[in-house]
Amino acid sequence: MKGNIIITDNNCFVSTMDDVINWMRKSSIWYLLFGTACCAIELMQTGGPRTDIDRIGSVFRSTPRQADLMIVAGTVTYKMAERIVLLYHQMAEPKYVLSMGSCANCGGLFQNSYSVLKGVDKVIPVDVYVPGCPPRPEALMEGILKIQKIMMKEKFLKNHGERKNDIKSLYYSG
Amino acid sequence: MISKVYTILVDRFGEDALLYFDDTLNPYIQVNPEQIQMLCIFMRYNPALKFSFFFSLCGVDYPEKNQITMVYHLFSMKQKKMCVLKTSVSRKNPELESIESVWKAAGWFERELYDLLGVNFTNHSNMKRLLLPDDWVGHPLRKDYEEPSFYHDMETSRNRIS
Numbered sequence: 001m002k003g004n005i006i007i008t009d010n011n012c013f014v015s016t017m018d019d020v021i022n023w024m025r026k027s028s029i030w031y032l033l034f035g036t037a038c039c040a041i042e043l044m045q046t047g048g049p050r051t052d053i054d055r056i057g058s059v060f061r062s063t064p065r066q067a068d069l070m071i072v073a074g075t076v077t078y079k080m081a082e083r084i085v086l087l088y089h090q091m092a093e094p095k096y097v098l099s100m101g102s103c104a105n106c107g108g109l110f111q112n113s114y115s116v117l118k119g120v121d122k123v124i125p126v127d128v129y130v131p132g133c134p135p136r137p138e139a140l141m142e143g144i145l146k147i148q149k150i151m152m153k154e155k156f157l158k159n160h161g162e163r164k165n166d167i168k169s170l171y172y173s174g
Numbered sequence: 175m176i177s178k179v180y181t182i183l184v185d186r187f188g189e190d191a192l193l194y195f196d197d198t199l200n201p202y203i204q205v206n207p208e209q210i211q212m213l214c215i216f217m218r219y220n221p222a223l224k225f226s227f228f229f230s231l232c233g234v235d236y237p238e239k240n241q242i243t244m245v246y247h248l249f250s251m252k253q254k255k256m257c258v259l260k261t262s263v264s265r266k267n268p269e270l271e272s273i274e275s276v277w278k279a280a281g282w283f284e285r286e287l288y289d290l291l292g293v294n295f296t297n298h299s300n301m302k303r304l305l306l307p308d309d310w311v312g313h314p315l316r317k318d319y320e321e322p323s324f325y326h327d328m329e330t331s332r333n334r335i336s
Contacts, residue, residue, distance in 0.1 A: 078307070078325050078326065078328060079306070079307050081328060082326065106332060107332065111332065114314040114319070114321050115305075115306060115314070117328060118329070118330070118331060118332045119332065122328055122329050123328055
């Protein structure tokens with residue numbers, strides 16, 4: 001935690017509430033355990049010992065109710081896109097979406113196919129795009145660090161967890 | 175080797191129903207579409223043939239010939255030989271007898287063909303779409319398939335539609 005810290009004594013410090021809350025939030029990004037294609041293999045690898053995302057407090061949750069971050073790992077077909085939107089709406093606010101790999105970004109290799117959604121941002125708002133086919137574990141780690149940076153900039157108390165990149169603002173901004 | 179199979183088949187079904195082509199890499203036998211089920215039963219259970227293993231079934235769309243060709247790959251464990259059968263149906267109203275009763279696994283391939291090419295297999299136990307959603311319009315592996323611009327309010331192209 002950097003920024004507004006004043007150390008007054010050996011055992012206490014003074015900071016803003018926002019900074020402390022954001023520091024706690026960014027240190028426990030729980031992501032939703034699901035993968036739509038081969039990028040999920042690389043997502044598993046990111047949890048492995050070399051690029052251990054557990055060390056920044058990022059662990060997988062099997063239910064969307066407990067997850068903060070959705071990592072869309074792989075090709076999204078129209079059939080699956082409806083399920084992804086359902087999972088997204090089941091997640092509690094504030095929620096973040098990381099689009100992993102070319103297929104989730106823009107359709108990638110399969111963008112001329114009849115059954116593949118051309119980018120997951122057609123159906124849900126995306127915070128961070130990680131390019132690659134598939135991205136290396138280091139790249140995914142970088143993406144999660146970017147999510148942490150987004151979290152640290154937010155005024156959590158002022159906005160009560162509401163985010164600008166919300167699905168509502170996507171629909172009603174015109 | 176397949177020519178031997180062909181002679182056995184000709185003895186049973188007659189010369190006018192079967193045509194043999196060996197100018198391709200895999201020699202194949204062109205079959206009359208009405209006889210496909212009888213022929214498959216014969217090929218599976220005849221002691222000289224014993225084509226017990228069903229490899230694959232795929233379809234090819236030929237708009238210029240106005241027909242859809244079905245390609246059957248069969249394998250005989252006894253003879254250790256593969257046999258290719260081809261049969262063509264009309265493109266406008268493609269209908270063919272199901273061979274699910276001969277090889278159970280063929281039922282999945284037939285459902286896939288119904289899904290992607292729109293071939294209707296009669297006497298199939300569950301003639302529904304296999305891969306695509308049930309409310310999908312059209313059969314996407316046909317050459318004249320045109321993708322709609324929206325599917326369930328999702329854009330189907332990267333270009334923004336105003």
